[in-house]
Amino acid sequence: MNSLAARLDALRGSSPAAPHTARTLAALTTNPGCDRRALMDAAGVDKDALAAHLNLPRPLRPSTIALDHGAAFERRVTAQAGAELVQLLRKTLNLTLPEVSYEDLNAVGGREPSSLPLRHARTRSLILSAAHDRAPARTLLNHPVLRLTVAGHPAYLEPDIVAFQNHGTFHIVEVKSFPVIDGQADPTKVAAALTQAAAYVLALRELLADDGLPPERVSNGVVLVNPRNFSHRPTATLIDAVQQIKSLSRHLGRLRRLPDLLDQLPPGTTFDLAPDSEANPTRPREELATALSAARAHYIPGCLRHCDLAYYCRDEARNQGRTEALGTTVRDDVAGIEDIAMALALADGHQHPSRDRADITHALRHAQRVHADFLAGTT
Ligand code: SF4
DSSP states (O other): OOHHHHHHHHHHOSSOOOOOOHHHHHHHTTOTTOHHHHHHHHHTOOHHHHHHHTTOOOOOOOOHHHHHHHHHHHHHHHHHHHHHHHHHHHHHTTOOGGGOOEEEGGGTTOSSGGGHHHHHHHHHHHHHHHHTTOSSOOOEEESOOEEEEETTEEEEEOOSEEEEOTTSOEEEEEEOOSOBBTTBOOHHHHHHHHHHHHHHHHHHHHHHHHTTOOGGGBOSEEEEEEEBTTSSOEEEEEEEOHHHHHHHHHHHHHGGGHHHHHHTSOTTOOOOOOBOTTSOBOSOHHHHHHHHHHSOOOOOTTHHHHOTTHHHHHHHHHHTTBGGGGOHHHHHHTTTOOBHHHHHHHHTTSSOOOGGGHHHHHHHHHHHHHHHHHHHTOO
């Protein structure tokens, strides 16, 4: 074990590492400035268990009904050896008839986490066989398992479909249950789906690069398959995910500076929950709070949708009077001023601005005058 891995293990403590998923990787891009999250994710800390131990409310998760609906739609799309999907992809990716050989990797080694290396090995062999043009090429792989190196550790990821065209390009295909109505889907959901797909694109590129193949053979174009209008009939859309791929790639690169982040922690800092023989955490909550405060957080309101510690960090930001607790717009508008008290002091003239804060002070004072006029009824 290298020293970085040993330091991350010590930070996590005695619990097993929580694996990365495409969803957790996508969350990296929503708050790239947060050292606390970067450290916890790299160490595989189970943030949900930690939040439960601290009695924190958790961000809303998709309901069981929504999950069941999504699973049913995916089953429908991939039923009968992907008959419906094959038709859609033939149209969307211009696949010719000989290019629609279909392989379901769900069956390889079972669905237990322990089968992931086996399913990855099978996926790797099929993908390399297609990439090297060895017959018979499997051109649609259902639930393959890819592997992405995250902060030096392998993370197993499971895209819905990998599609391969005989002229040499791989595409990630994601089946999502949110609808496309009159050709339009919810842009927030599309962006989230593309960010998840970006993790699969990077993992597939890593697989090809490890075998000396050009990673560019994996397309930036991701195919989203969604219900059409208000029906259960699927529709497929090819969307360019280059921005999401670049963004995720940048954030993964940032995880490489983990040794610096670890160096900034006081010696002995650990998020260990000290579980007893029945896996119940026994770590005193004050000790955990001290450990959390040692890792710099960067709270933004978006944390409420993406991170189990959101309510903890929001309270912390509010208690410390940080501008970020007021929302991203306010934080960006007063960029460079981190304290609400300082912003107020500049606005009401109790604090004289330094030269680099002259413009923002001018804007704050103007806003304060408008607000005062509004209250006085003179606007
Ligand atoms: S909730 Fe806290 S730990 Fe999670 S990303 Fe936001 S600031 Fe970071």
